[in-house]
Amino acid sequence: MLKVITDSTCDLLPEQVEAHHLTVVPLYVNFDGKLHKDRLEINTPDIFNGVKAGKKIPSTSQPSPEDFKAVYDNALMLSDHVLSVHISSKMSGTAQSATIAAKEFPGKVTVFDSETVSVGLGMMAMRASDMAWMGGRLEDIVATLEKIRQKQSIRFTVDTLEFLRLNGRIGGAQALLGSLLNIKPLLAVKAGRVEAAGRVRGRPQALKELQNHVAKYVQENGPSRLCMIDTPGAEEEARTMAEALRATGVEVVGVNQLGAVVATHAGPGTIGYGIEPINL
Numbered sequence: 001m002l003k004v005i006t007d008s009t010c011d012l013l014p015e016q017v018e019a020h021h022l023t024v025v026p027l028y029v030n031f032d033g034k035l036h037k038d039r040l041e042i043n044t045p046d047i048f049n050g051v052k053a054g055k056k057i058p059s060t061s062q063p064s065p066e067d068f069k070a071v072y073d074n075a076l077m078l079s080d081h082v083l084s085v086h087i088s089s090k091m092s093g094t095a096q097s098a099t100i101a102a103k104e105f106p107g108k109v110t111v112f113d114s115e116t117v118s119v120g121l122g123m124m125a126m127r128a129s130d131m132a133w134m135g136g137r138l139e140d141i142v143a144t145l146e147k148i149r150q151k152q153s154i155r156f157t158v159d160t161l162e163f164l165r166l167n168g169r170i171g172g173a174q175a176l177l178g179s180l181l182n183i184k185p186l187l188a189v190k191a192g193r194v195e196a197a198g199r200v201r202g203r204p205q206a207l208k209e210l211q212n213h214v215a216k217y218v219q220e221n222g223p224s225r226l227c228m229i230d231t232p233g234a235e236e237e238a239r240t241m242a243e244a245l246r247a248t249g250v251e252v253v254g255v256n257q258l259g260a261v262v263a264t265h266a267g268p269g270t271i272g273y274g275i276e277p278i279n280l
Contacts, residue, residue, distance in 0.1 A: 031058035068101035159269020
């Protein structure tokens, strides 16, 4: 039996984690002088409300090799092998910690760098675990993940550029100019990093561009499935977009809220999705 493990930047709902038999290793959020486990001890509203009240935007850090070792120990009591699927190594040292821990279990743990984040990672983990539960072989599952890694698309926009500025993603002058002109960036995950995918004037146009990208993606890749992401304040927009996309025939597997780690970097008002072909 093969066990699939991922990390909390997958941004899956608890019911998705349970339904797909996943184990999630939390990253950490350093906020208000304390270290908190993502989703277990801190959530996105805690951060946004705290920052609004004057606290500094938090920092984040990966799980330790010891964290992974403990999880692998438990998993291998019931499974023959572990497939550990994680946030892009260009965004976090999580996969590196997992790789260090895997050396304690020679031939028993395979670490896979998703080269993505949030629900892009989450959908990979769900598909991998579904294949494992249906008796899929490790090499076939890894080959499938490699195909998804090539074809998957993550797109999102943010309502404020301040969190991106404070986390070093854009410069202060660019953030100030963007705010003054009501410029909304369109962002994508490409080759394991968050990259600019365009910019538009105003949030309605940004949301329209996100939907346009889905239509273009489906035209190029055929039947597709998608998972929405949002943050506090953007939930209704995400639900509305999800319904509009369902009406076009796209399979929507969830409308999920960003966890504290990813939201720390994206900021409030973030909305977007991960989309991938149903058939590879």
